[in-house]
Amino acid sequence: MNIEEFVKKEIEIHSKIMKHVKQYIDKLIEECHLEPYAVDDATYFALILELTRSIYVNWSVYQRQKFYRRPLKNAHSGSK
Numbered sequence: 001m002n003i004e005e006f007v008k009k010e011i012e013i014h015s016k017i018m019k020h021v022k023q024y025i026d027k028l029i030e031e032c033h034l035e036p037y038a039v040d041d042a043t044y045f046a047l048i049l050e051l052t053r054s055i056y057v058n059w060s061v062y063q064r065q066k067f068y069r070r071p072l073k074n075a076h077s078g079s080k
Contacts, residue, residue, distance in 0.1 A: 017059065018052045025051070 001009075025047050029039060039047075 013059070014052065014056055017055050018048060021052045021055065022048050 025044070029036065
């Protein structure tokens, strides 16, 4: 995989997370009985980006842990 493919894949993951986070933030604002205009655009965007970043990092760590816990294919048992 080259750098362009890697970046494209990572942006796709980030975008999927961001869509879920935006829905969550919208619902949270509604559940807190805030008017949509009560949260300025910069704060709204910052909330979405910060939560997206946190989830993205956690997802990356989770994927790495899952990858490294897989048994190795053709691993030698150490006995001769």
